[in-house]
Amino acid sequence: MAARILLVEDEPTIAEIVEFALTGEGFQVAWRTLARDAEAALAADAHDLLILDIGLPDGSGLELLKRIRRDSDMPVLILSARNAELDRVLGLELGADDYVSKPFSPRELAARVKAILKRSVRNHVIATEPAAGEPADSNGFEVDEARATIRFQRRPLDLTRYEYLILKTLLTQPERVFSRAQLMDRVWSDPAASFERSVDTHIKTLRAKLREIEPRFDPIRTHRGLGYSIRVADRP
CATH class of the missing domain: 1.10.10.10 (Winged helix-like DNA-binding domain superfamily/Winged helix DNA-binding domain)
Incomplete structure (x- = not known):
């Protein structure tokens, strides 16, 4: 079964690029533009990975990440225009699995997604x-x-x-x-x-x-x- 990915991104152009790159690799991609809609989607359905922008119209992506990490170990990749070291470190310390800065290579993004999912499966096998x-x-x-x-x-x-x-x-x-x-x-x-x-x-x-x-x-x-x-x- 294809991995299900939730993309939270308020820029349609970026979202289209990400969706095209990942669906081309066989992933199922659902797109949301708001933090509250992303939380509703996560509560309604299981997803294998979350791609999260930091700057969202209705709040901070980092705050959304903190709420998710209270009760979920789902892999998260941050996709953000903020490239400062502090933002990257904060995102990783809050529980993100990877941090990709904009502009980005769609092929590299797809490769990072594959690596995260592979590691997630391996960790599950190790744990069991x-x-x-x-x-x-x-x-x-x-x-x-x-x-x-x-x-x-x-x-x-x-x-x-x-x-x-x-x-x-x-x-x-x-x-x-x-x-x-x-x-x-x-x-x-x-x-x-x-x-x-x-x-x-x-x-x-x-x-x-x-x-x-x-x-x-x-x-x-x-x-x-x-x-x-x-x-x-x-x-x-």
């Missing part, structure tokens, strides 16, 4: 592989992929997109050491857009959120010079 050794919930974790949420000790964790994806990756294979590069490759759509220290920052906030629930238990292990793993034993 049997864990090595103990099951993932043996240390108190429950992963609900349909809702993109993780519970710890039966309590829901309030996670950002990157925190959720990092923790979910660690839980696929407890005790396995993931290098920072491996985590970036599996979590970030474009690892080159971020830095390895970003992984450390998200691990730090993850640990703080876990400690709020069980202060004496730190399941995330740091392997100096190697990376991180999550353990299933040593509980108090």
Whole structure:
């Protein structure tokens, strides 16, 4: 089945170019010009990817992205005339998988869409592989992929997109050491857009959120010079 893409773009000329480029690659494209119409479309039907302009007539695309990320892990590509580094970094930190500046190459856009969708499918496969050794919930974790949420000790964790994806990756294979590069490759759509220290920052906030629930238990292990793993034993 062809991937379904929702395009949110208020410039008809740009929208026609994007639609032509993506339908030529076999994708199904639905086009909306307003943030509220995009939210209604997302609530009504499932989509595989969202292409989002930042400057919309009825609000900020970044605000729309923040609302989407509260309960959805759907891949998002930002397509914007804003090319400042701050805008790109903010978009990626809010949970976008990629950022393409206008003017753009339709062929490159189609290639980036393919890469995001391929990575999304791969991450789903990784997440559903049997864990090595103990099951993932043996240390108190429950992963609900349909809702993109993780519970710890039966309590829901309030996670950002990157925190959720990092923790979910660690839980696929407890005790396995993931290098920072491996985590970036599996979590970030474009690892080159971020830095390895970003992984450390998200691990730090993850640990703080876990400690709020069980202060004496730190399941995330740091392997100096190697990376991180999550353990299933040593509980108090």
